[in-house]
Amino acid sequence: MLTRRASEQSIIRKHEEALHQGYQRWPTLDFGLPPAMGDDRWPAELILATWFQAETGRPPANGLEYRVGRSGGGFDALDFRFLPPEQQLAASEPVDTVIPLNRRPGDRAIEIPIPWYGGGMSFGSVSEQIMLARAKAAREWRTFTSTGEGGYPESLVPYRDHVITQIATGMFGVREETIQWAPIVEFKYAQGAKPGLGGHLLGDKATVAVARMRESVPWVSLFSPFPFHSVYSVEDHKKHIDWVRTINPDALVSVKVSTPTDIDMVAVGSYYAGAHIIHIDGGYGGTGAAPEIAKKNIAMPIELALPRVHRFLAQEGIRDEVVIMASGGIRTANDIAKAIALGADGCVLGTTELVALGCTRCGNCERGRGCPFGLTTTDPELSQLVDPDWGAERLSRLYASFQAQLRDILRRLGLRSVRELRGRADLLVYRKPGDPDEQADSIGSG
Amino acid sequence: MVADRQPRYRRYRIEIRPAPDLVRLPPRFRVEVKKHRLISLVLKELIHYRANLPVVLSRPCVYGVFSRPIGGLAPKEELCVGCLRCTVQYPEVVQIYPNPERERLGDSYLGPACVDTLLYEARTGHVPVRGAGYRGPFGGAGWDGMWTDMSEIVRPTRDGIHGREFISTAVDIGEKPALLAFDEQGQPVGTLPKVITLQVPFLFDRPPPSARSRRLLEILTRAAREIDTLAMVPIDLAIRFELAGPSVVPVVGEETWRWLGQLNWLPRMIALEGWDRERVAELRRRLPESIHCARVPMESDVLELLRQGARVVHLTADYHGRRNGRFVMDLIRQAHQRLVDAGVREEVTLIGSGGIVMAEHVPKAIICGLDAVALDTALWVALQARFAGECRDPETALVSFPRLEPAWGVQRLKNLAASWRDQLLEVLGAMGLREVRRLRGELGRCMWQAELEREAFAEVAGYCADA
Structure with a gap:
């Protein structure tokens, strides 16, 4: 028995080591680009460049494209209008990347030193090891990660000052203490990958441990209903927020919504209901299982929703009283900066973190035992392929690279703080795909 | 005490069963x-x-x-x-x-990824579900430049999709006068509504001449009957192959007009190629109880057709969704809007075909203004057809099928229909709509890439609305 277990451990270690070597070797381009890797949103180069950043803490200098994908629109068609070199800030000048997560007077002031935090990925959709890696990285960077809708594993409790508790329509794993622990509580009304459809955990991933956490039945598919059955109006929504604030008066409240045509009205309603953060999740992101029809066709991409919300809140005179966090297709430091220029305060990362941890975006998260890289799986053997400390280091190095790139962008735009970039769409330039100047003037060129 | 009678209501559902591919595909x-x-x-x-x-x-x-x-x-x-x-x-x-062999499946419009999706749907009857987010282009021409809306908090909910509430996918095809008139005794007079209710907003269009085998037509008509929809069949073949019944729509044209005399059963609907007032009058005389459908090019003036008496119009484009260089999305909107502007939209049923090859194209076409769509190439791909070159022109497209086994073929089409209906329910549920009839022409519940970009990037240097 002991020998068998030792063998199993040896097998896991063998593959873990080989994978780690692979994550280092592929970005060197010694083997070229993997021919079957990547897609328009995440071309192979971007995946390898993210691996490189997670490995080294800096962007690649061997020509790997690390700023944009090739989707032909949105962030991939936007670039920055940098100042002439003589007007840019010197490299020695400090540039501030801090953003506040609350702008309402009287409530708890929380700032994060980088304008992003980790998005909700539930226990069940990802392994506990992944949740732990993200929480460790969040603590190191004094930012946050989110539980997603799958409960709050005990192992996360030591990191609770950096963990957002998500309450979604299925209320899976939501307990009074998990709300009391949380500095931020996130209501998930909808998510970009499946707007208007609710969450979906396939039966194969609802293991005994996952079911226990969610207080459900093992091996039975779990659908989060859509929408909250207790919310049919902004007034009902306020009731939700009051309920959380009664349980935890210090908590900030984030409201995660998707991007319908009236997203501006949704944002205003959320603000008046008392939300501190409006988290807008565009249609092109998402890490979990989603019907293909929903991913591509329902609700608008984040790039098009942000300016609408930003302008409308500004017209209403409340833009400086609420924080907008953007997600749903934020892949790179460039994307973060562009989202902020389009009107967000900061961004929420999901897929990017998984890619840093080794995701190849093969899309087989829901097949059989789950992710073969040990990321989006609850398989006891596969999930051991990711050691939480190793994962946290990779995420930390990715964050470091992103922060350095963001500072560089700000310097070249002549801005001393990321907060000055918010809503500065005039600092962007639209380049038609195929334009010879495309991204030519961006950071890292030359 | 009298026992309750057995309720007659039967909730509509399409029975799915695994129907593995007949022809082994090259590995991906x-x-x-x-x-x-x-x-x-x-x-x-x-x-x-x-x-x-x-x-x-x-x-x-x-x-x-x-x-x-x-x-x-x-x-x-x-x-x-x-x-x-x-x-x-x-x-x-x-x-x-x-695998480059796999990359050669389909054609330039219905590409290998579409083929993969259609085959999965036909094989399983399930909604394609995948992890890791969207992976395609940002937007694009045609259907890709359009997104459907969702609602954060309205009912009906996703529960509708999973059985606790009901979202209707039924549509009415037929003649509907704007107003009913009544005599002094309160009895209706004049034209009365004459409609067929289909449980799904899609019909099966006739295959191209290169693929009109008896077996294929039998599969199409039998599947249509089991799904409770309609299959269009050239009248000569319907008669020669003895295809009859409520799901068969004979299509009659100039060359096949002579076959009309041999039609010995009463179709619920009959389609006429093109518009010819005399022929329509003759159809009305011979088949007064049937619904008469005019099959015309997509850019036709539907208002003028209405004035001349057409009440069910099937707008056709090529298999890539084009007519005279324009895409069907624009042409459908134009036809629908023309009828709306004239205040007569409710009097006409618009069916459209061409370029509708994925599940999402159905709600999008309905939003643009169709009552129902007629499916073509997607059906044949579900039956593992191969295209020789571009499958574009309905008259000359070369489509070859494997040796079709009827029960298998019917199940494949039922699986495809079930998957598409479930995906339609997902879209309707996300929007908070209880029935697909309410989706027709709901342009306020969709978003156009061009319009959103114009608004979002107004302050962005270099953005040109026409780019």
Whole structure:
């Protein structure tokens, strides 16, 4: 028995080591680009460049494209209008990347030193090891990660000052203490990958441990209903927020919504209901299982929703009283900066973190035992392929690279703080795909 | 005491059953293993792990590609899902390539990814579900430049999709006068509504001349009957192959007009190629109880057709969704809007075909203004048809089928219809609509890429609305 277990451990270690070597070797381009890797949103180069950043803490200098994908629109068609070199800030000048997560007077002031935090990925959709890696990285960077809708594993409790508790329509794993622990509580009304459809955990991933956490039945598919059955109006929504604030008066409240045509009205309603953060999740992101029809066709991409919300809140005179966090297709430091220029305060990362941890975006998260890289799986053997400390280091190095790139962008735009970039769409330039100047003037060129 | 009578209500559902592909597809990926390097790796590991065979022989693939006794020396390519774990771990030993044979499936409009999706739907009847977000282009021409809306908090909910509430996908095809008139006794006078209610907003269009085999037409009509929709069949073939019944719509044209006299059963609907007042009058005289449908090019003036008496109009485009250089999306909107502006939209049923090849195209076409769509190439791909070159012109397209087995073919089409209906329910549920009839022409519940970009990038230098 002991020998068998030792063998199993040896097998896991063998593959873990080989994978780690692979994550280092592929970005060197010694083997070229993997021919079957990547897609328009995440071309192979971007995946390898993210691996490189997670490995080294800096962007690649061997020509790997690390700023944009090739989707032909949105962030991939936007670039920055940098100042002439003589007007840019010197490299020695400090540039501030801090953003506040609350702008309402009287409530708890929380700032994060980088304008992003980790998005909700539930226990069940990802392994506990992944949740732990993200929480460790969040603590190191004094930012946050989110539980997603799958409960709050005990192992996360030591990191609770950096963990957002998500309450979604299925209320899976939501307990009074998990709300009391949380500095931020996130209501998930909808998510970009499946707007208007609710969450979906396939039966194969609802293991005994996952079911226990969610207080459900093992091996039975779990659908989060859509929408909250207790919310049919902004007034009902306020009731939700009051309920959380009664349980935890210090908590900030984030409201995660998707991007319908009236997203501006949704944002205003959320603000008046008392939300501190409006988290807008565009249609092109998402890490979990989603019907293909929903991913591509329902609700608008984040790039098009942000300016609408930003302008409308500004017209209403409340833009400086609420924080907008953007997600749903934020892949790179460039994307973060562009989202902020389009009107967000900061961004929420999901897929990017998984890619840093080794995701190849093969899309087989829901097949059989789950992710073969040990990321989006609850398989006891596969999930051991990711050691939480190793994962946290990779995420930390990715964050470091992103922060350095963001500072560089700000310097070249002549801005001393990321907060000055918010809503500065005039600092962007639209380049038609195929334009010879495309991204030519961006950071890292030359 | 009298026992309750058995309720007659039967909730509509399409029975799905696995219907595996008849023709084996080329695998999605090619697995190229450098055998000498693999042997060298195994030898190295034998030493490193001190001949601990379970460790040495443990393979990176969790899908069984290397599960033969000789592992990577003879990979099972058909099991490869392209996760790339093997090549990530051992880049010098194994490479995974997209299979170029697979890339050749379909044509320039209905590409290999569409073929994959359609085959999955026809095989399983399920909604395609995948992880890791969207992976395609940002937007694009045609249907890709349009997104449907969702609602954060309204009912009906997703529960509707899973059985606790009901979302209707039924549509009415037929003649509907704007107003009913009544005589002094309160009895209706004048034209009365004459409609067929279909449980799904899609019909089956007739196949191109190159593929009008008896067996295919039998499959189409039988599947249409079991789904409770309609299949269009050239009248001469309907008569020769003895295809009759409530789901068969004979299509009659100039060349086949003479066959009309041999039609010995009463179709619920009959379609006329083109618009010809005399022929329409003749159809009305001979088949007064049937619904008469005019099959005309998509750019036709539907208002003028209405004035001349048409009440059901089938707007047609080529299989790539084009007519005279314009895409069907614009042409449908134009036709719908013209009728709305004239205040007569409710009096006409608009059916459209051409370029509707994926599940999402159905709600999008309905939003643009159709009452129902007629499916073409997607059906044939579900039956594992192959196109010879571009499958574009309905008269000359060359489509070949494998040897079709009727029960298999019917099940494939039922599976496809079930999957598309479920996807339609997802879209309706996300919007908070209880019935697909309410989706027609709801342009306020969709978003156009061009309009959103114009608004979002107004302050962005270099953005040109016409770009």
